[in-house]
Amino acid sequence: MSEYVKSLMAEVRAKHAAQPEFHQAVEEVAESIDIVLDRHPEYRSAKILERIIEPERVIIFRVPWIDDQGEVHINIGYRIEMNSAIGPYKGGLRFHPSVNLGILKFLAFEQVFKNSLTSLPMGGGKGGSDFDPKGKSDLKIMRFCHAFMSELFRHIGPNTDVPAGDIGVGGREIGYLFGLYKKLRNEFTGVLTGKGLNWGGSLIRPEATGYGAVYFAAEMLGTKNETLEGKTCLVSGSGNVAQYTTEKILDLGGKVVTLSDSNGYIHDEEGIDREKLAYVMELKNVRRGRIKEYTDKYKNAVYTAIDANAEFNPLWNHKADCAFPSATQNEINAKDAQNLVKNGVYVVSEGANMPTTPDGVEVLMDKKILYGPGKAANAGGVAVSGLEMSQNSQRLPWTREEVDKRLQLIMKNIHGTCVEMADRFGTPGNYVNGANIGGFLKVADSMIDQGVV
Ligand code: NDP
Numbered sequence: 001m002s003e004y005v006k007s008l009m010a011e012v013r014a015k016h017a018a019q020p021e022f023h024q025a026v027e028e029v030a031e032s033i034d035i036v037l038d039r040h041p042e043y044r045s046a047k048i049l050e051r052i053i054e055p056e057r058v059i060i061f062r063v064p065w066i067d068d069q070g071e072v073h074i075n076i077g078y079r080i081e082m083n084s085a086i087g088p089y090k091g092g093l094r095f096h097p098s099v100n101l102g103i104l105k106f107l108a109f110e111q112v113f114k115n116s117l118t119s120l121p122m123g124g125g126k127g128g129s130d131f132d133p134k135g136k137s138d139l140k141i142m143r144f145c146h147a148f149m150s151e152l153f154r155h156i157g158p159n160t161d162v163p164a165g166d167i168g169v170g171g172r173e174i175g176y177l178f179g180l181y182k183k184l185r186n187e188f189t190g191v192l193t194g195k196g197l198n199w200g201g202s203l204i205r206p207e208a209t210g211y212g213a214v215y216f217a218a219e220m221l222g223t224k225n226e227t228l229e230g231k232t233c234l235v236s237g238s239g240n241v242a243q244y245t246t247e248k249i250l251d252l253g254g255k256v257v258t259l260s261d262s263n264g265y266i267h268d269e270e271g272i273d274r275e276k277l278a279y280v281m282e283l284k285n286v287r288r289g290r291i292k293e294y295t296d297k298y299k300n301a302v303y304t305a306i307d308a309n310a311e312f313n314p315l316w317n318h319k320a321d322c323a324f325p326s327a328t329q330n331e332i333n334a335k336d337a338q339n340l341v342k343n344g345v346y347v348v349s350e351g352a353n354m355p356t357t358p359d360g361v362e363v364l365m366d367k368k369i370l371y372g373p374g375k376a377a378n379a380g381g382v383a384v385s386g387l388e389m390s391q392n393s394q395r396l397p398w399t400r401e402e403v404d405k406r407l408q409l410i411m412k413n414i415h416g417t418c419v420e421m422a423d424r425f426g427t428p429g430n431y432v433n434g435a436n437i438g439g440f441l442k443v444a445d446s447m448i449d450q451g452v453v
Pocket residue numbers: 165166167168169170209237238239240241242260261262263326327328329351352353378379381382
């Protein structure tokens with residue numbers, strides 16, 4: 001690590017204590033960008049990196065709400081408006097009890113580079129709440145979403161800040177949030193993405209992150225003249241990203257053998273086929289059940305509980321060719337990465353954001369496997385959100401084929417940018433450097449153009 005990165009990180013840690021995920025995300029980018037700063041002293045003198053790591057604005061607010069029994073609850077709401085150099089702030093809302101300022105800042109920071117990589121005009125943001133939607137009735141969810149939007153509506157807008165979904169925020173939540181925004185503002189605009197099809201949503205948006213992660217894996221495999229046909233894949237999570245990752249792997253002839261939630265995972269040696277996937281979608285999206293129930297229906301599959309404090313996650317310890325972490329941050333540690341490699345995995349495409357710890361990434365890079373970091377591999381979701389914004393502006397919906405074609409092209413281009421930037425800056429095959437540098441350059445040049453603001 002250079003002296004410059006060391007001193008930058010010391011300052012970040014001192015100024016923003018107790019935000020380990022944010023430190024992790026910044027350090028990775030700083031290490032990739034160091035060589036760019038050496039070659040472009042104008043970025044260093046304009047303090048571009050130092051400015052990019054500070055959010056333009058952070059909004060923190062109280063979210064009081066009343067449940068079905070009349071009890072009052074108080075959650076914390078956040079919106080991090082990280083960078084608007086290339087477009088309105090754009091990024092999801094996460095509702096999960098683990099949500100805090102540091103986690104949302106890491107997500108918003110990553111989002112800046114990811115959005116830039118899509119080549120669409122979107123700045124970076126992220127938000128959410130420590131509210132836990134798990135097991136709550138639709139009425140409670142609606143009450144919370146309305147309480148949350150009753151403050152957030154002042155800070156967002158179709159040309160200012162356009163939130164979307166993330167963990168715990170899917171179509172149902174976006175609906176409730178949009179409903180109150182529309183009422184308070186008295187206008188029907190594209191202020192949120194991930195909307196329902198009847199009211200401004202885009203075809204393929206729910207599928208986009210998962211499909212995109214698989215398209216990215218296919219591009220990486222293409223560099224070895226291989227495809228996903230016949231490949232065995234490990235997928236974690238069982239939410240939006242995991243479900244559509246599984247669907248696209250099936251479309252491309254691969255076999256998915258695992259899915260998980262925060263309590264445990266199922267391993268189905270025979271593969272999760274379309275009928276089983278439809279069961280999972282109904283279980284998770286309609287009945288809002290737990291993945292354990294899969295083994296009640298499909299007796300051949302094995303359920304194993306996951307202990308978050310254990311040395312390794314057994315999900316990553318099965319024979320396979322590809323892995324698609326699609327649950328949450330830091331779900332693959334160094335031991336998991338070693339297990340993946342030991343079991344034959346040579347492609348990792350990250351559907352989740354920062355699912356691999358830094359020492360896990362080191363293992364994957366040392367072994368020279370095809371490793372697609374989240375900010376490149378999962379950019380398909382926000383890319384189609386960008387396409388949803390375009391359709392909303394035109395007031396014209398595009399066909400499924402049109403959106404899917406654009407998504408595939410965007411993922412191909414992101415892959416191309418990663419490869420080109422990694423080559424140009426002397427680290428061929430390093431998708432981490434390629435993604436960080438590719439995302440950085442466009443934002444840095446725009447910031448220089450716009451002066452010190
Ligand atoms: P969902 O809420 O639909 O699903 C999340 C899944 O991950 C659930 O199975 C959940 O299990 C599991 N999970 C969540 N937190 C944890 C945890 N701490 N430990 C273990 N498992 C956990 O979210 P998404 O599918 O939308 O998001 C998954 C990942 O993809 C996140 O990292 C998100 O940031 C990233 N992402 C999502 C995009 C999108 O378009 N939705 C875009 C780009 C990235 P449980 O039900 O038990 O909580």
